[in-house]
Amino acid sequence: IEVASIATSFSSFISGASVEIDVSKRRLVLSVGELTRQVADSNRSPHGPSLSLRGRLGGAAHRTYQQAHRNSGSYRQEVHLDVSYSRTIADAGDWNVRIRGRLDGLIEEIDRAVIEEIKTVALPKASFSALQLDDYPRHRRQVDIYLYLLTFARPEHPCAGRLVYINLTDGRQRSFEIAYRPDDVEPVVNEVVAELILREIRRSHEAALKRKIAPKISFPFSDLRTGQDEIILAVSDCMRKKKHLVLEAPTGLGKTVAVLHAAVQYALENDKQVMFLTSKTTQQDLVFETALHIKAGNTFPRILLLRAKQKLCPLDEPRCGAGDCPYIEDFQRRFRCCHRIQNFLNEGVIHPDRLAELGEREKLCPVEAQLALCEDADLIIGDYNYAFDPGCRLLSLFEDRDPSRLILIVDEAHNLPDRARSYYSAALLRDEVQQAVANQEAEIIKDFNRALEAIQSQFEYYLNEAPETPDPYPIQLSPSSWDKIAADFEEAVVPYWYRLTAEESGTDEDPILALQRTLESFSRAVNFNGENFAHLLRRNPTPALEVLCLDAGPFLKETFECLHSSVCMSATLQPFESTKSLLGMGKNVQFLALQSSFPFEYCRLVVDPSVTTLYRERDENVDAIALKIDLFCALLNRKALAFFPSFDLMKRIVANLKTPSIFLQEEGVSDAARLNLLRSFKRCRRGLLCSVMGGVFAEGIDLPGDLAEAALVVGVGLPQICTENEMIRAYYDRLGENGFEYAYLYPGMRRVIQSVGRIIRSETDRGLILLLDRRYASEHYQ
Known part of the structure; x- marks a missing residue:
């Protein structure tokens, strides 16, 4: 049934897999699946075999049923339904609406047409026997919508619906006859159509307002630090040219606020969306605070901070798949009707703590709420997973909508290659x-x-x-x-x-x-x-x-290529060619490296070559390293940081320390415990915070002034020599690169530089850095 045929190559529209809206031409193209999703929640899939297996089983059951009926002359399967009509929308005028779908089956009887929708379930025998028509609201609504469309297309032909359930567990079938209820269905369809159109019109109006506001988004601090103006210009230039920027800027320069300001301003001017991605929660919190300074009380940019399900779910154990979570029941309708959600959007600040509080008050799932709000945010702050992990990527941004609207900022980008490798690795025990x-x-x-x-x-x-x-x-x-x-x-x-x-x-x-x-x-x-x-x-x-x-670059390349542009930044990204390879970036990339604005005379760097953490000499050096740390802290008489290559070596050395007020990072503790440890360290007058290189205290935290005036680094931070790293080394050797540098030297030196960067946070800071290992005296490590 081809009721209409409309070209879908609109000049300017939002386009996803199931919705296309062109405000300038007043056109809405909508799939039945999306329309159904808007009006009814699905019953959550139970835990069981993989989704792909369940999909194959359901598909096979569909085909078996259809094959059994194909010889009936009046039965047609997989019938395309494409209906177009005009609708006057209050406050929006006349619109052309097109709704498309595909019927599982259509039976042309003498006096009516019967629409069949086939659904598969896996239920106990008694539960299947007791199945009611309204047990799966989305299934019924889908049939209702097909009846609405068929009636609209052929008003002179009566029609009815039939919802067929096939129980996978035993092959039994049950059918429910559904009469068309225009008074129940038409208002719902019209409401959703109007809401989608009005939402997009609001978005268009907001886009125009953002373009006006963007030039007024001022840099949040009175003075630019040295290098920040260069960063702002480089980011803006890359955005205009749709390029990717690899930015190396030393710690303490203020690259986060400079990049964020330039990217947000460009995004507001050009109807884009910014995702700021980090590898650690502590860094995300700092970015959120920085974004609030840029926002400065304005409605825009709207800022959304994402949290993992395990940290945000109000239940002790998430039960998203069990079908018995009160927070997810009837979510779509309750979310649309929740006035506090609109208040969040009006304020433009959406923090997970506020969503958690909302969830408790309204019994509304905060995890689903944050995902639903992604579309309305100008700046999304979260983990690398939301863009790069194929199992966690935000499909609403990367598949349902056009990802070329996205601008990605990857903080501490030297961490991304290792994380991305883990996404594509697997193990069977x-x-x-x-x-x-x-x-x-x-x-x-x-x-x-x-x-x-x-x-x-x-x-x-x-x-x-x-x-x-x-x-x-x-x-x-x-x-x-x-x-x-x-x-x-x-x-x-x-x-x-x-x-x-x-x-x-x-x-x-x-x-x-x-x-x-x-x-x-x-x-x-x-x-x-x-x-x-x-x-x-x-x-x-x-x-x-x-x-x-061994190398996730080819997978990262796919993500970067679908974006408008990106900024990958860190204090440790050189040599740029290796970073370009590790991130899978092609030719459409620019590089910028800035020198430290930290006055050289304000920082004393000392190398002690009398000890080493080389594995074969480690045992005989533990006592000597502990003695040097005690002497360093006694002479300093201030707060200091100590960084170690591993938890094991750190514990062995700390056990021999005589220094009082030691704050030790424990392995595997919660974010709250780490935050409490950091707060305790900040409150003390003298103390030593011991942590591992590459850990949460070595990156993304600010300890300006007298909060930390010295740092010592034990060892050169090289990854452990192991089979995995040796295979990475051999891989890059085969590519004609220096495998040792890729597998060991670059990662190690980046950890060291990141660690000592906790001392260098502003142009007025003064600090002392002690590097404990004789390898620092060799030319290879300098």
Whole structure:
């Protein structure tokens, strides 16, 4: 049924996968799926096998049902419905509205047309028998909307709907007849259409207002530090040219506020959106405070600070998939009707603490609320994951809307390559496999034997072939073998899942279902091709097979290329060519390196070559290093920072210290505990804050003035020599680069420079820096 055909190549519109709005031409193109999403929440998917497997099972059930009815002369499947009409919107005038969808089935009966919508569920037998039409509101609403469109397209032909449910657990079917209820459906459709149009008109009006306000967004401080004007000009120039800027500026210069000011001002002028991404929560909080200074009480820019689900969820354990969370029930409607959400937008400051408080008061999910507010924010502050992790990326910004509106600012960008490598690496532990099937009945396990025996064979083969060494050993996994293992396990897990569901057993934490998800993910990782991936066997602490990403540059490139522009900044990005390679940037990039404005005479740098942290000499140097730290603190008689290459070495040295008032960073503690430690250190008159290089206290914190007047660095900060780093080294050697520099020297020196940068925070600071290791005296490290 092709009721209308309208070109979709609009000159200027917001465009996502399911919504297109052109204010200048007064056109709205909307999918039935998006329209349904706006009017009814989905029932949350239960925990179970992977989403992709469930999708395949549902698709197969759809096709089986349709095949069984295809011989009926009156039955047509996958029918496209495309309806266009004019609608007068209050305060918006006349609009052309186009709604598109695809019917699962259309039956042309003598006196009416019947729309069929097929849905699959996995329910116990009793629950399926007791299923009611309104148990899945979104499903019913989808049929209602199709009836509305078909009636609009063919007003002279009566029509009805049929919602068909197929229970995957036993193949049973149930059908619900749905009569068209114009008084119930039409107002809802009209309301959503009007809301989408008015929202976009408001956004257009706001864009015009932002363009006027942008030149008035002044630099938040009275004086520019040396180099900040150069940063502002470089950022603005890259934005205009749609380029990427790699910026190296020393700590204490004020690069964050300079970059943020220039990017926000450009974004407001040109209807863009800024994402400021960091690797640590402490840095995000500092950026948020800086953004408030830039905002200076204005409505724009709207600032949104994102927090991870685990930190923001009001429940002790998130139950997003269990269907029993009161905060998510009827979320779409309650969110649209919540006046306090509009107050947040009017104020232009959206902090996770305020969303958490709102969630408690309104019983509204703060996690979903922050995601829903992303579209309205001018500046989003959050973790690298929201842009670069394929499992956590904000789809509303990168897929549903045009990502070329986005400007990314990547803070401490030297951390991004390592983080990105972790996104594309994977591991399978033998214990995980064994524990998944432990305590299971033999009758159940026999269905999985083929896959389990193949997994066991893989482990046995590599454990027998590889030398007995405590270090990970390079191997070569077979993609076809792991594809078959995953497929065999999937074949057995389907009836297992159905049985669990039919018996009403909980599937939330079922180990076999979790193993299916792990195997599918691991198999996908094994299939990554290219020199930038390697495979490992790890024996300790438990046998594991691993896929190691050596270089995530090609994946980062895909993200950077879809943006308007970006700024990757840090105090440690040289040499630029290596950074360009690690970030996957092409030719469309500019570089800027600024010298420190810190007066050289204000900082004393001392190298003590009498000790070392070289692994083979570490034990004999622990006491000597502790003695030197005690002497340093006694002579200083002020607050100081000490940075170590690892938690293990730090604990060994600190255990030998006589210095009073030691504040020790513990491994794996919460953000709150780390913040309390920092507050305690700031309050003391004299003390030593001990932490690890590359950790939360080595980057992104400000300790100006007498809050920290000296820093000592133990060792050169090189990553541990291990199989993984040796494989990274060999990879870059094969590319014709200096592998040692990529794998060890650059990361190590960046950690050192970041650490001592905590002392150099302003042009008036004075500080003392002590580097403890004889390697600092060698030319290679200077």
